[in-house]
């Protein structure tokens with residue numbers, strides 16, 4: 001009954017490494033494991049949701065016209081260069097569905113976001129892994145590894161390392177003619193993006209989301225930006241009502257509230273600086289990050305990542321143990337930047353761990 005490609009996926013043990021806080025709803029818990037915004041959506045989004053609720057009995061706009069226009073205005077691109085998805089997760093899947101032939105090779109640098117591999121396998125593609133040397137981006141290595149691949153996924157900034165391939169490196173990779181899919185889920189925190197560049201390129205697609213800086217993770221809105229030649233097939237293949245009515249209305253309101261976005265991004269960036277400094281003082285080796293999270297080697301604390309995560313979880317603080325991430329190893333954790341109070345509580349808990357109390 002199970003087709004070969006799904007059988008292979010099951011045998012490869014590929015599954016999304018779920019965070020433990022999805023099962024444990026502890027009152028007062030601090031969740032720094034899922035890279036959500038600790039500030040949630042803007043008040044104008046909540047008002048838009050209340051207004052839209054009375055139309056819940058009607059199907060959403062299948063073309064998402066208002067949403068595409070709002071995205072176009074936000075990025076400075078034409079609405080015809082935008083495809084929308086039920087989170088960028090769905091776009092990762094759609095990209096694989098549309099652009100990979102059976103057994104087509106897909107280059108996936110490691111460690112990275114698990115959905116690239118899962119969607120590649122689920123759609124009959126073959127993942128080709130390339131380990132980032134010292135978790136750093138190297139265009140030469142990528143180009144070599146990309147030989148024979150039809151598509152390359154690049155997180156920019158990358159989850160969980162927090163860093164990104166340089167613009168020059170990306171241009172070199174584009175020169176190879178492969179379809180390069182740049183996932184910019186964390187672009188608002190990084191301050192760099194190639195979304196506008198994508199519009200004029202034949203082989204560049206950019207994926208974005210409203211789950212992170214805009215605080216809409218629970219509503220599931222993502223989008224792809226690129227040349228209409230690449231966007232149109234995605235729009236054709238996606239289900240007509242993939243992004244629901246409430247999500248569309250919320251996303252339009254969120255994109256229009258740029259003041260709120262700027263405030264959130266500024267707070268997260270200052271939290272990131274604080275966390276990096278404090279974690280480094282505690283002896284952790286923290287990678288520089290352009291995103292709303294930090295990847296850190298916890299071995300200087302004399303513990304493995306699972307041990308440290310268990311200690312923190314007992315204190316209702318959840319951070320991501322990266323030992324379940326392909327290519328990360330057992331000494332790394334990923335910590336989402338929270339509110340200043342959450343960040344201080346984490347630092348306090350780590351100090352206790354270090355003192356052995």
Ligand SMILES: Cc1ncc(COP(=O)(O)O)c(C=O)c1O
Pocket residue numbers: 034035086087088089090113155158159183185208209210211217220221222
């Ligand atoms: C790199 C990256 N891309 C995409 C996503 C998924 O975002 P969405 O909520 O839009 O599906 C995540 C979520 O953690 C991510 O880290």
